[in-house]
Amino acid sequence: MAAAAKAQKRQKPPRDPNTNAPWFKPVMFGFLIIGFLWILVYYLSNGRLPVQEIGAWNILVGFGIAFVGFVMTTNWK
Structure with missing residues (x-):
């Protein structure tokens, strides 16, 4: 039970689909x-x-x- 709780804690939260990846803005600019x-x-x-x-x-x-x-700016969230 404790191992399952630790494994669950280590999981990343789901990414918000309304935001871009962190690399998007630097690449666009x-x-x-x-x-x-x-x-x-x-x-x-x-x-x-x-x-x-x-x-x-x-x-x-x-x-x-x-x-x-410029085309990338159309997908910037």
Whole structure:
């Protein structure tokens, strides 16, 4: 009986389905910030960085990364 009580105490309480996992907000903001920084670095380096070979497509890459973060905001609880 005592072992069953200890096992029951050790169980985590069920997670509230109306909240996000603890990693959700940092990942979401990370995508938004990285996308913004990608575009900022592209403009400040006159197209030499982050990936010179793809040229103006760097803007689309930056917006794509930021878009992933934006889409994640729709699921933020």
